Ligand SMILES: Nc1ncnc2c1ncn2[C@@H]1O[C@H](COP(=O)(O)OP(=O)(O)OP(=O)(O)O)[C@@H](O)[C@H]1O
């Protein structure tokens with residue numbers, strides 16, 4: 325169980341997050357959703373200890389200090405830009421930079437290549453990270469995050485740059501890693517249908533607080549979507565039993 | 581240096597082999613250039629006598645040659661090598677720290693400060709009690725230390741980011757440059773000439789003592805960087821990504837900043853300011869071996885040493901019988917190198 329308690333963040337005196345708390349079960353995958361600028365990235369970064377925040381994070385009942393946060397919680401940034409000539413394989417290896425020494429063992433290297441292999445990127449391993457496509461870069465950073473094998477993985481819009489097939493491959497992979505290794509994952513997402521299909525739980529963030537939280541079929545309904553996003557939307561059950569969200573139109577009013 | 585087998589882990593075999601090949605090639609080139617540097621000089625010595633003096637000074641026929649080689653040429657050549665290597669390493673880390681390809685060891689004003697320290701010492705003509713001959717190097721070193729503390733203090737208050745460091749550094753650079761100009765303006769013509777000569781940078785100021793001090797600083801500096809190699813490599817992905825990989829970016833910047841200041845001051849305090857090497861050597865190295873600091877740092881040191889050694893040879897050949905200050909010719913030697921690599925290189929990312 326990974327618990328966050330009373331997380332508050334303010335930028336220049338403006339409160340972005342107001343005493344956010346939740347518990348994430350071992351081996352589960354949670355989708356964090358909400359409008360642009362509502363504080364999803366801010367929440368993930370503050371949990372990972374990357375920005376100053378009030379509040380605590382605890383793993384298995386033990387409160388993590390700053391150093392432990394950096395070690396146990398991995399955050400994958402939203403921005404996929406990288407103007408570096410580091411090679412793809414070097415970038416993946418950096419996922420375990422704490423344990424890399426002057427020599428790199430064949431086993432670690434093989435594992436890094438295997439991590440690339442899960443997304444079929446072995447052929448790119450010697451290319452500079454700045455000289456591949458945006459979606460390929462996102463896959464490389466995902467491979468890096470999984471290679472790191474953290475206890476808690478926080479992903480900021482992990483599928484934003486990916487095509488349909490890769491969206492499925494990536495989310496499948498993340499969910500499988502949670503199930504197989506007991507990893508706890510939370511991803512900020514905008515695609516609610518994908519969230520419904522892959523996440524065990526969806527957390528709606530809006531106005532600095534959590535306004536809905538639960539299994540996809542409990543929380544995905546037109547009322548909540550209207551309340552959070554200011555849209556009229558249809559929620560239907562597809563043939564496979566998975567919920568589909570189709571936005572119809574943006575409502576005029578307090579959201580505009 | 582690690583062996584081929586241990587390094588082959590970083591990238592796929594063939595690429596690592598190519599990078600190691602570059603490293604070995606430039607090392608060989610450096611060894612040849614170093615010998616060439618010792619063989620050239622204003623006293624037209626016989627090549628075989630010089631080699632004999634180097635290999636077995638006891639049995640050499642001509643004692644003058646032995647003296648010239650051992651007390652003049654060897655320290656000058658070694659100093660060129662050490663200064664080049666120090667500036668190469670300092671430049672590579674400055675570019676990494678500031679995330680900027682245009683950064684060099686001089687960007688944050690350390691060398692301007694060293695120049696000011698030397699200039700003011702020459703102007704007032706005072707001498708340290710126990711070691712009068714070391715007055716100028718000591719003052720240059722201390723002055724660079726003051727500049728380092730100024731930049732550090734400003735950055736510490738405002739947060740150690742690349743932007744704050746560049747701003748604080750450029751302010752420091754201009755401050756010391758204008759104070760240096762003021763000293764030059766106030767100086768009498770003979771004194772001014774002496775100041776200008778110091779500022780040019782010349783290996784004629786080298787001695788065995790300077791070789792030992794600067795050499796020790798180079799070794800200590802590189803040893804201090806060793807534990808941070810992977811963190812510095814990660815910093816090339818940007819502050820946020822490095823932090824998300826568990827790097828304490830602020831603490832890393834702080835540590836490496838002091839090492840860069842130390843290396844730069846160690847390089848310029850004895851021989852004066854030498855431009856261009858610290859900017860270009862890391863780029864040459866990066867084009868050959870990439871961003872992995874385990875290779876980039878040795879390669880930057882070797883490229884810096886190579887440019888300086890080449891410049892040292894050129895400075896002795898340019899005007900027969902005299903030695904042109906090496907600081908004037910470093911660019912003449914480095915630019916053809918750089919053009920060659922720009923024209924043949926494939927990588928677009930610095
Ligand atoms: N460095 C910063 N300084 C000041 N304000 C910031 C900073 N970063 C973000 N903000 C503000 O904090 C709020 C939350 O930003 P955040 O990036 O967490 O949103 P988000 O939910 O991730 O949005 P998106 O869906 O667009 O990624 C926004 O109003 C944003 O303008």
Ligand SMILES: [Mg+2]
Nearest residue numbers: 364365402480
């Ligand atoms: Mg965001």
